[in-house]
Amino acid sequence: MKSEYDVVIVGAGVIGLYTAHHLARGLDPRRILVVDRSTLALGASGRNGGGVRQQWETVPTMNLARESVHAYRRFAADFGYNPWFRQGGYLFLAFSETEVASLRKVEAIGRGVHLPVRWLGPREVQRCVPGINPSGLQGGSYLSSDGVILPFPVIWGLAASLRDQGVDIQLRTDVQAIERSGGRVTGVRTSAGSVRTSRVVNAAGGWSSEVTAMAKLLPHTHPTLHEILATEPLTPFLDPMVVTLRRGVYFSQTMRGEVVGGMTLDHGPEVRGMASTPRFLFEMSRELVHLLPRMRRARILRAWAGYYDDTPDGLPVLGEEPHLKGFHQANGLGGHGFMLAPAATRLVAEGVLEKRSDQDGKPFAPDRFGNGDAPRAMERLQLG
Amino acid sequence: MDRDHRITISVNGRRVSARGDRSLLAALTHEHLPVLTRSLKYHRPRAPFCGTGQCTGCLVRVNGEPSVRACEYLPREGDVVRTQRGWPSTQHDLWALFDRLFPRYLDTTHGFTRPAFLRPVYTRFVRRFSGQGAVPDDAPGPLPRPLERETPVLVVGGGQAALSVASELVRMLGPDRVLHIGHPKRPGLQHSLLFLRPPVRGVFEAVAYRQGEPALRLQSRAVVLATGAYDASLLFPGNDRPGVMTAEGAETFASGEDGPPFRHALLFGAGPRAVEMLSRLKGRVALVATPWEATPELAQEATRQSIPLHPGQLLLSAEGPSGIQTAVLKDRRSGATTPVSVDAIVLAHRRIPHAAALFQAGALMQWRDDPGAYFPVLASNGATSVPGLYAIGEVAGSGFGAFPEEEAHRVAQSVVAQLEGGKESAPEGAPSEGPVPGATSSPGPECPMLSYYRDFLRERPQSKVMLCACEDVCLDEMEGVVREGWGGLEVAKRISGVGMGLCQGRYCVPETMLVLSLLERRPPSEIGTITQRPPIWPVPLGALAGTEEGTP
Numbered sequence: 001m002k003s004e005y006d007v008v009i010v011g012a013g014v015i016g017l018y019t020a021h022h023l024a025r026g027l028d029p030r031r032i033l034v035v036d037r038s039t040l041a042l043g044a045s046g047r048n049g050g051g052v053r054q055q056w057e058t059v060p061t062m063n064l065a066r067e068s069v070h071a072y073r074r075f076a077a078d079f080g081y082n083p084w085f086r087q088g089g090y091l092f093l094a095f096s097e098t099e100v101a102s103l104r105k106v107e108a109i110g111r112g113v114h115l116p117v118r119w120l121g122p123r124e125v126q127r128c129v130p131g132i133n134p135s136g137l138q139g140g141s142y143l144s145s146d147g148v149i150l151p152f153p154v155i156w157g158l159a160a161s162l163r164d165q166g167v168d169i170q171l172r173t174d175v176q177a178i179e180r181s182g183g184r185v186t187g188v189r190t191s192a193g194s195v196r197t198s199r200v201v202n203a204a205g206g207w208s209s210e211v212t213a214m215a216k217l218l219p220h221t222h223p224t225l226h227e228i229l230a231t232e233p234l235t236p237f238l239d240p241m242v243v244t245l246r247r248g249v250y251f252s253q254t255m256r257g258e259v260v261g262g263m264t265l266d267h268g269p270e271v272r273g274m275a276s277t278p279r280f281l282f283e284m285s286r287e288l289v290h291l292l293p294r295m296r297r298a299r300i301l302r303a304w305a306g307y308y309d310d311t312p313d314g315l316p317v318l319g320e321e322p323h324l325k326g327f328h329q330a331n332g333l334g335g336h337g338f339m340l341a342p343a344a345t346r347l348v349a350e351g352v353l354e355k356r357s358d359q360d361g362k363p364f365a366p367d368r369f370g371n372g373d374a375p376r377a378m379e380r381l382q383l384g
Numbered sequence: 385m386d387r388d389h390r391i392t393i394s395v396n397g398r399r400v401s402a403r404g405d406r407s408l409l410a411a412l413t414h415e416h417l418p419v420l421t422r423s424l425k426y427h428r429p430r431a432p433f434c435g436t437g438q439c440t441g442c443l444v445r446v447n448g449e450p451s452v453r454a455c456e457y458l459p460r461e462g463d464v465v466r467t468q469r470g471w472p473s474t475q476h477d478l479w480a481l482f483d484r485l486f487p488r489y490l491d492t493t494h495g496f497t498r499p500a501f502l503r504p505v506y507t508r509f510v511r512r513f514s515g516q517g518a519v520p521d522d523a524p525g526p527l528p529r530p531l532e533r534e535t536p537v538l539v540v541g542g543g544q545a546a547l548s549v550a551s552e553l554v555r556m557l558g559p560d561r562v563l564h565i566g567h568p569k570r571p572g573l574q575h576s577l578l579f580l581r582p583p584v585r586g587v588f589e590a591v592a593y594r595q596g597e598p599a600l601r602l603q604s605r606a607v608v609l610a611t612g613a614y615d616a617s618l619l620f621p622g623n624d625r626p627g628v629m630t631a632e633g634a635e636t637f638a639s640g641e642d643g644p645p646f647r648h649a650l651l652f653g654a655g656p657r658a659v660e661m662l663s664r665l666k667g668r669v670a671l672v673a674t675p676w677e678a679t680p681e682l683a684q685e686a687t688r689q690s691i692p693l694h695p696g697q698l699l700l701s702a703e704g705p706s707g708i709q710t711a712v713l714k715d716r717r718s719g720a721t722t723p724v725s726v727d728a729i730v731l732a733h734r735r736i737p738h739a740a741a742l743f744q745a746g747a748l749m750q751w752r753d754d755p756g757a758y759f760p761v762l763a764s765n766g767a768t769s770v771p772g773l774y775a776i777g778e779v780a781g782s783g784f785g786a787f788p789e790e791e792a793h794r795v796a797q798s799v800v801a802q803l804e805g806g807k808e809s810a811p812e813g814a815p816s817e818g819p820v821p822g823a824t825s826s827p828g829p830e831c832p833m834l835s836y837y838r839d840f841l842r843e844r845p846q847s848k849v850m851l852c853a854c855e856d857v858c859l860d861e862m863e864g865v866v867r868e869g870w871g872g873l874e875v876a877k878r879i880s881g882v883g884m885g886l887c888q889g890r891y892c893v894p895e896t897m898l899v900l901s902l903l904e905r906r907p908p909s910e911i912g913t914i915t916q917r918p919p920i921w922p923v924p925l926g927a928l929a930g931t932e933e934g935t936p
């Protein structure tokens with residue numbers, strides 16, 4: 001670690017590493033520092049379900065997702081690490097009229113931007129997911145180019161490429177303070193010493209609100225504990241990622257054959273620490289067996305948990321803070337940071353480099369929280 | 385059931401006569417252990433290894449349920465059993481080609497990356513070979529709701545230590561206030577602990593399960609873990625061949641009608657566990673090889689049975705057309721190699737504590753160079769660093785077969801004092817996953833297993849050494865991981881898949897810690913270990929998913 005850098009990125013998850021990757025094209029890579037308090041892939045980026053989808057309720061998010069899918073299709077060839085991106089589709093299921101209506105809306109918005117989202121009737125759903133419980137099923141929206149990815153190789157690929165280019169990745173080092181003076185960032189203090197810099201990127205994921213607070217700003221994000229499980233590896237039988245709107249249950253089959261799935265669970269303040277809970281094991285088993293009854297005799301192999309950061313309007317926070325020059329947010333990606341990473345971090349990097357972007361980053365800019373009004377645009381297709 | 389009750393089952397379409405009171409594995413074993421399955425990537429032949437429901441050597445499909453462990457399944461009349469891997473059959477599997485095609489290892493992390501347009505083709509092709517068994521057939525019938533129970537004291541374990549503590553506690557508190565669940569040896573047939581949460585306001589939450597029943601959801605104020613230990617695996621070329629087994633495996637397989645499934649075994653081990661195996665496997669051990677100096681008791685017993693003993697040996701390899709015909713030993717001091725003809729290898733050199741629940745509950749753990757594993761930091765009354773959590777017996781570090789009875793009394797007394805004094809002040813909340821707590825190494829002579837592997841790695845074996853048999857991860861692959869600059873067990877696991885298989889890392893993590901320590905030139909205690917994720921034993925979703933009233 002040197003004593004001065006052009007930019008310091010807090011967090012070496014997929015967001016921090018991808019941001020560094022984009023920045024290394026516009027800056028001297030040796031002048032970029034990525035700091036993480038733990039080792040690689042111990043944050044959410046090493047704990048997620050690898051779901052990659054483009055079906056959203058708002059066009060700006062859809063655009064981020066689409067660009068990211070393109071990046072992931074090329075990832076193996078570009079980085080030499082294979083994340084086995086498998087485009088088996090995403091299938092959102094509807095069990096009520098309201099759910100049909102909101103998924104029909106996704107279909108329409110998708111078509112508006114030339115994403116061929118299709119509506120599947122109950123029969124087609126049953127063909128697509130062999131053994132699905134048909135009771136109450138009204139149909140679902142399906143996009144075949146969505147898919148699942150193995151998160152780890154993405155992290156290794158990015159880290160190896162950054163290392164080769166000369167970017168410093170400083171692990172097991174805690175960022176403890178953001179130094180500022182006169183409305184500008186001047187440096188960061190870490191457990192391994194202080195570093196001078198005029199630009200900081202907050203890519204601290206589930207801990208992003210703490211880092212924002214270190215800069216003496218009001219946080220826009222809050223941490224959410226999310227749990228997930230994997231079954232024993234089964235031979236291939238399930239192509240798409242299957243999602244229900246009610247309770248946000250999702251499951252898919254990885255390239256290793258495991259069925260990996262999670263659901264939205266509101267944990268009270270009782271539950272702390274990054275560990276699984278019995279409650280999740282029981283409720284998730286119940287949901288999975290209800291949706292796919294034949295899974296009752298498949299075994300759970302492991303369950304784990306991770307933290308990500310949510311925002312009040314369901315949109316990520318990307319870009320420079322209006323009241324602190326040089327402090328760039330790259331967080332608030334909720335349960336979808338992996339699938340949006342390549343494009344979301346491109347916007348962040350362009351902000352850092354003060355480049356004009358081809359995409360309108362406004363809906364994601366931190367100034368939307370400016371005067372306490374509830375932000376207008378809302379992305380409600382939040383799951384997992 | 386009548387002891388000689390014979391039933392008929394179907395195995396790959398053939399009718400087979402079996403005993404209903406013996407495991408399915410016993411019905412499938414005749415003199416030699418059968419090749420029941422093929423490994424995940426290279427389709428290497430695999431036979432039962434551990435005999436305790438942990439390894440992946442006896443997975444078969446039973447009545448439409450995939451990957452049932454034959455060693456812990458009691459067959460019933462009319463059962464339909466199928467082997468699940470290999471084409472055209474498990475015995476003669478064409479896909480074993482992969483083992484030859486990739487003599488070192490198949491690199492799915494860096495492989496199949498270019499050209500980009502072939503990605504969907506590669507993906508479809510490689511995916512075809514993924515998975516262990518096919519998705520279960522649908523099973524009709526109600527799913528009873530998990531049972532909830534509160535018990536002041538929970539005792540976990542199936543051995544002498546658990547029995548002694550439990551009976552002391554029952555004597556002192558009465559039977560209603562103590563729940564004793566058994567584990568391991570036959571995990572499927574007794575209740576085993578799947579998950580133990582750190583206490584919240586003095587109350588532990590635990591989940592337990594017994595084959596064929598809904599899960600048990602438990603709350604208790606004190607937990608005594610007497611979960612014991614198991615015999616470790618060993619690294620050498622051919623270590624996953626049919627015929628290599630742990631001492632526990634040999635014990636289980638030897639209890640069949642025909643006795644042990646071998647005639648001239650090589651027994652590998654230097655201490656009390658090896659002595660015990662010598663007396664259990666009477667007449668079937670051809671020779672004893674010890675990795676370091678043999679204990680006087682072992683030397684004595686070998687002489688008494690007139691079995692040759694080779695002290696201070698490396699086990700260099702095991703070979704044969706299928707199974708094992710020869711093993712090669714190398715004297716660690718003189719360097720002399722000795723080929724020996726044997727038909728099995730029984731591993732009795734090292735025992736690893738069943739410590740998963742201690743890690744889960746957040747107990748402070750400490751690395752011990754002998755045998756090279758983590759044990760809980762304990763007060764003299766058996767109390768761990770977590771108030772209300774106690775450990776006793778082999779999991780607590782009392783050696784093999786050396787359980788002192790007074791200890792049970794002491795632990796029981798402090799549990800009772802805690803319950804009656806009501807002075808538990810449990811730390812709130814759960815510890816986060818992170819570096820291994822209390823990972824300090826005690827100074828002293830170097831870990832014997834570590835120096836063994838140092839000698840072994842100098843040999844640079846030419847063929848595959850299976851580091852993780854469940855996931856088919858080879859030693860060479862781990863060397864590649866370290867060469868690329870990655871390190872530590874958590875990262876190595878995420879890159880290679882080591883420890884992510886059906887045995888929950890029990891047979892590969894202890895070896896990988898030592899190998900990484902040597903490759904990275906750091907003490908084992910700095911390599912860390914993997915998080916002990918629930919469930920401790922794989923559990924069917926149906927056991928947790930039930931919603932219906934009543935028990936089955």
Ligand SMILES: Cc1cc2nc3c(=O)[nH]c(=O)nc-3n(C[C@H](O)[C@H](O)[C@H](O)COP(=O)(O)OP(=O)(O)OC[C@H]3O[C@@H](n4cnc5c(N)ncnc54)[C@H](O)[C@@H]3O)c2cc1C
Pocket residue numbers: 010011012013014015016035036037038041042043044045046047048049050051052173174175176203204205206207208211226227228262304305306307308330331333334335336337338339340384
């Ligand atoms: C169980 C689960 C399932 C998920 N499923 C999906 C999915 O299917 N699809 C999808 O797209 N997304 C999914 N997500 C979300 C996704 O994983 C995250 O949005 C994404 O990984 C966020 O990346 P990140 O780099 O921002 O955060 P992280 O990977 O968490 O990285 C943040 C890093 O910052 C470090 N850090 C924090 N504070 C400091 C500090 N003060 N000093 C130094 N370092 C610090 C942390 O150690 C951490 O490594 C899931 C998340 C979880 C937990």
Ligand code: FES
Pocket residue numbers: 851852853854855882883884885886887888889890891892893
């Ligand atoms: S040997 Fe079973 S997980 Fe590695």
